[in-house]
Amino acid sequence: MKLKSINLKNIRTFKDEKIDLGTGTISATGDNGSGKTTIIESIGHALFGYDPEYRRGESIKLPNGQEYSPNVRNMFLRKGTKTGEIHINFEDDMGGDFLVVNKITSTAQEWEIYRNGMIKDQDPGKQGILNEVRNVLNIKDSYRGTLENYFSHIVTVLQGEIVDPFLKSQQKRKDYFDEILGISYYRDAERDFVHVKNYFSEILQSLREDIKELTGAVESLPEKRKNLQKRKKEIKNLQNKVDSLEDILEDLTKRKKKLDGLEKEINDLEKEKEKIITKINALQKQLEKAKERRNECEEARNLANKLKKDAKNYEKLEKELENIQTLLDKKNKLENKLGESKTQLREWECRADELKKKIRKRGLQRLQHFSNGRYLRYGKFKN
Structure with a gap:
């Protein structure tokens, strides 16, 4: 984090002033009341949430005997104003x-x-600013202190705070520097690593005992060297035998590989033979079935030929049946016409009988007009 500038508007002694900050360690010097502390406290308040102890609302006794309890806002505002602004410009490590x-x-x-x-957040609140500053400073969660402590112990030292710890009593001075240096963490670490120290002490003691045993073993080293030479010769002879046996073993291994190959070929041929036998048996069964099917086909063929003849006869009979049916239809039509003719004939006969009766009746009526002479004259006609 690199502070670049601070602009104070209506903040205590500053009406509207911008202060450009250089790089490295900065020292603010000047007369009392010139605004040195105001600059530092403004940075601490706006970025780190830091407020000096004498500005945290403690009651102040006025000359007239009354007590006044200020708040942080009133203590920062320029006298006679109601609003003020602190503008702080800085860079992070990424620029x-x-x-x-x-x-x-x-x-x-x-x-x-x-x-x-570009505005990143409008009115994020005090906590939002503190979180952003922690991110910019890359302060991990493992840091147990607040940003106020970070500011007062690491970022800056206020007027009078350099010598203040040294003017405290011995115990308070010790407590103060123990907190800054993290002595308690070292004490905890020492206490936690006691068992580690004991563990390595035990290992060291065990190594010392091993060294004593090895020292005794080294004294008998010449005799062991002679035995070693003897063992080496025996090993060499055995190695020659092993080499010879390895040659024999290699030859036998080659033979075994050949035999294994032949055995594999034999097994493969046996399997192939079994497959061929299986195929032959299957083909024989298929052949028998084919013969049976052939016989069935012959029978079917004969039956088909017979059925062809029957089919022809059937077709011939169907045609004859159709002719007969045609004749029957004609017969039925003729019978129907004959029935109609008979009916008409009977009607005509009835009409003829009626006409005969009418004629006879009329004839009799006419005959009554003839005289007796005339009646004799026409007697034959009457008869």
């Missing part, structure tokens, strides 16, 4: 440009944060 704006009134505070000229 990102940040601007934090802390707006202070007599009743509330607001924050704004910009990244590379």
Whole structure:
């Protein structure tokens, strides 16, 4: 994190002033009341949530005897003003440009944060700013202290705080520097590693005992060397025998490989033979079935030929049947016509009988007009 500038508006002694900050360690010097502490406290307040102990609301006794309990906002505002602003410009390790704006009134505070000229978060609140600063500073969660402690112990030292710890009592001075140096963590580490120390002490003692045993073994080393030479000769003779046996073994291994190959070929041929026998048996069965099917086909063929003849006869009979049916149809038509003719004939006979009766009746009526002479004249006609 690199602080670049701070702009204070209506903040205590500053009406509207921008202070450019250099690189490295910065020392603020000047007369009392010139605003050195204001600059440092403004940075601590806006970025780290740091407020000096004498500005945290403790009651102040005024000359007239009354007590006054200030708040942080009132202590930062320039006398006679109601609003003030703290603008802090800084860079992170990646070169990102940040601007934090802390707006202070007599009743509330607001924050704004910009990244590379673009507003990143409007009014993220105090905690949002603190989280952003932790990220920029790459402060891990393993750091147990607050950003206030980080600011007061690492970032800056306020006026009078350099010599203040040395003016404390011995016990308070010890407690103060133990906290800064993390002595308690070292004590805890020493206590936690006692068993490790004991473990390595036991290993060291065991190694010392092993050294004593090895020292005794070294004294008998010449005799062991003679035995070693003797053993080497025996090993050499055995090695020659082993080499000879290895040659024999190699020859036998080659023969065995050949035999294994022949055995494999025999097994493969046996399997092939079994397959061929199986195929032959299957083909014989198929041949028998084919013969049976052939006989069945012959029978079917004869039956088919017979059926052809029967089919021809059947067709011939069907044609004859059709002719007979045609004749029957004609017969039925003729019978129907004959029935109709008989009916008509009977009608005609009935009509003829009626006509005869009418004629006879008329004839009799006419005959009554003839005289007796005339009646005799026409007697033959009457008869």
